[in-house]
Amino acid sequence: MYDWLNALPKAELHLHLEGSLEPELLFALAARNQIALPWADVETLRKAYAFNNLQEFLDLYYQGADVLRTEQDFYDLTWAYLQKCKAQNVIHVEPFFDPQTHTDRGIPFEVVLTGIQQALKDGQQQLGISSGLILSFLRHLSEEEAFKTLEQALPFRDAFIAVGLDSSELGHPPSKFERVFAKARSEGLLAVAHAGEEGPPEYIWQALDLLKVSRIDHGVRAAEDPRLIQRLIDEQIPLTVCPLSNTKLKVFEHMGQHNILKLLEMGVKVTVNSDDPAYFGGYVTENFMALHDGLGMSREQAQKLAQNSLDARLC
Ligand code: ADE
Ligand code: ZN
Numbered sequence: 001m002y003d004w005l006n007a008l009p010k011a012e013l014h015l016h017l018e019g020s021l022e023p024e025l026l027f028a029l030a031a032r033n034q035i036a037l038p039w040a041d042v043e044t045l046r047k048a049y050a051f052n053n054l055q056e057f058l059d060l061y062y063q064g065a066d067v068l069r070t071e072q073d074f075y076d077l078t079w080a081y082l083q084k085c086k087a088q089n090v091i092h093v094e095p096f097f098d099p100q101t102h103t104d105r106g107i108p109f110e111v112v113l114t115g116i117q118q119a120l121k122d123g124q125q126q127l128g129i130s131s132g133l134i135l136s137f138l139r140h141l142s143e144e145e146a147f148k149t150l151e152q153a154l155p156f157r158d159a160f161i162a163v164g165l166d167s168s169e170l171g172h173p174p175s176k177f178e179r180v181f182a183k184a185r186s187e188g189l190l191a192v193a194h195a196g197e198e199g200p201p202e203y204i205w206q207a208l209d210l211l212k213v214s215r216i217d218h219g220v221r222a223a224e225d226p227r228l229i230q231r232l233i234d235e236q237i238p239l240t241v242c243p244l245s246n247t248k249l250k251v252f253e254h255m256g257q258h259n260i261l262k263l264l265e266m267g268v269k270v271t272v273n274s275d276d277p278a279y280f281g282g283y284v285t286e287n288f289m290a291l292h293d294g295l296g297m298s299r300e301q302a303q304k305l306a307q308n309s310l311d312a313r314l315c
Contacts, residue, residue, distance in 0.1 A: 005288040005302060011092040011309040012085065012273055012284050014217050014240035016136075016166065017074075017116065018065045018098060019276025020081040029067040029076070037067075049279050054198050054249050055168055057279060065101050074115025082123040084277070088285045092313055093129060096136040096164050099149050109152040117159055132161035132315035134192060137180065139165050139172035146180040154187060161315045162190035164217065165207075169199040174206035181211040190214050190314050192240075197251060201225035208237065214314060215240055220251060222268075223259050233267045238312035242275035243287050243294075249280075255294025261301060271309040 023042040030037050039045040051057040068074060078095075085093055102112045116133065123129045135153055137146040153160065163184040165177060174193055181191050195207040197218035204222050207213045208231070219239035222228045232239070241260045245251075252258045263270045272291065277283045282290070288305070291297040297305075 001292055002285065002289055004299070005292065006088055006285045008089065008288075008302060008306040009310070010088070010090050010284055010306045011094070011271075011313055012090050013094050013215065013238070013271055013309060013312055013314075014242055014273035014275055015081070015093065015095045016061075016098065016276050017078055017081060017095050018068070018101060019061060019280075020084070020278050021064055021068070021077055022080065022278045025076065025080055026064055026067050029069075029073050033067060033069045033073070035067055035069075038063075049248075049281075051249055057249055057276070058167060061276065061279065062101060065098075066105065068102065068112075069107060071111050071115040071118075074112050075119045076115075078116045078119030079122065082119060082127055082129055084283050085123075085129055086127045088283055090284055091129060092131065092310070093123075094132045094134055094161065094314060096134045096166065098136050098138055098166065099152070100138045100141060100145065103149070103152070109149075110156075113153075113156055113159055130315075132313075133159060134162045134164045135160050136164035136166045137177060138167040139176065139194075140168040143177055143180050146177055147183070150180055150184055157187060157189075160189060162192055162214070164191075165193040165195075165211070166217070169194060169197055169203065173199070173203050174211050178210045185212060192217055192314075194218055196221035197246075198249075201228050204228060214238075215312060218242065218246070218251075220246060220259055220263075223263065229263075229266065229268065232269070236269050238269040238271055238308065239263070240273045240312075241270050242273045242280075243290050244277075244280040244282050245275035247290075255290050258291075258295060260291065260305075261295050261297060264301060264304060269308050269312060270305065271312055272305050273309075 193207040
C-alpha cells in the first residue's frame with residue numbers, strides 16, 4: 001500500500017519550510033554556523049518531539065529555526081524538502097515560510113527569501129516540481145508587525161502567490177489581521193489562514209468573511225458547526241488537513257478519531273498534508289499511510305484526496 005500511495009501524483013499545500021528541518025540538518029547547520037545547542041545529539045533532540053498541544057511544539061520549532069542564518073542554510077532546508085517531494089511523487093508544492101521568525105533575529109528578509117527562491121527554482125528545473133510560495137504572518141505578534149513584514153515583502157511581490165496566518169491560534173483570531181490581509185489582497189496576493197486547528201469554528205467564519213481566504217489550513221473543528229460545513233461544501237472551499245500533526249498535537253487523541261474521511265464523504269474538499277514533517281513523523285506519503293492504518297482509508301478515497309490536492313492549487 002505504501003508504494004501505491006507514494007506513486008499517486010500529489011500536491012502539498014500545507015507545509016512550513018521551517019518545520020521540514022530534520023534534526024540531522026539542524027545539527028549540521030549548528031556546526032556550520034558555530035552555534036551551541038542545548039541537546040547532546042540528534043537522538044536527544046528527537047526524544048524532545050513529544051507535545052501536548054500546539055504551543056509546546058511551537059516553542060521547540062522556533063528554537064530549532066535559530067540555526068538558519070545564511071542564504072545557503074535556507075537553500076539547503078528547501079532543497080532537502082524538495083528532494084523528499086520528488087521521492088514521494090509530490091509534483092506541486094505551495095510552502096509557507098515565516099519571515100518574522102528570522103527577521104526578528106536580525107536575519108535580513110532578502111537572505112531568507114533568496115535562499116528559498118533559488119531552491120524552488122532549481123526544484124522546478126532539476127526535479128520538475130512546480131511551486132508557489134506563501135508568506136505567513138505570525139499571529140501571536142501584532143498586526144502592526146505584520147504590516148511591517150508585508151512592506152518588506154512588497155519589493156519582491158512576484159516571489160509570492162499568497163499570504164498566510166500561523167502560530168498560536170487561541171486568543172489570536174483572524175479579525176486581528178483584517179486590515180493587513182486587505183492590503184495584501186489589494187496588491188494582488190491571494191490569502192489563506194490557519195483556522196479551526198485548536199481554535200473554534202468562529203475563527204473559520206472570520207477567515208472566510210474577514211480575510212477572504214481561498215483555503216483554510218487545518219479547519220478540522222468546522223465539524224462542530226453544521227452551517228459552516230454546509231458552506232464549505234457549497235463553496236468547495238479546500239481544507240488543508242494534516243493528520244499526523246493533529247494527532248501529535250493532540251487535536252485528536254489518536255488517528256482512529258480523526259474526522260478527515262467523514263468530511264471527505266460529506267463532500268468537503270479536504271486534502272492531506274504534512275505541516276511540519278520533521279517534527280510530526282512524516283511527509284505526505286506517511287500521512288496517507290497513517291489514514292490507511294488508522295482509519296481504513298480505501299484506494300478510492302486516497303485517489304480523491306490526491307485529486308483534491310491538485311484541484312486546490314492556487315497556482
Ligand atoms: N506553524 C508551524 N506549524 C504550525 C501549525 N500546525 N499551526 C500553527 N502554526 C504553525
Ligand atoms: Zn501549519
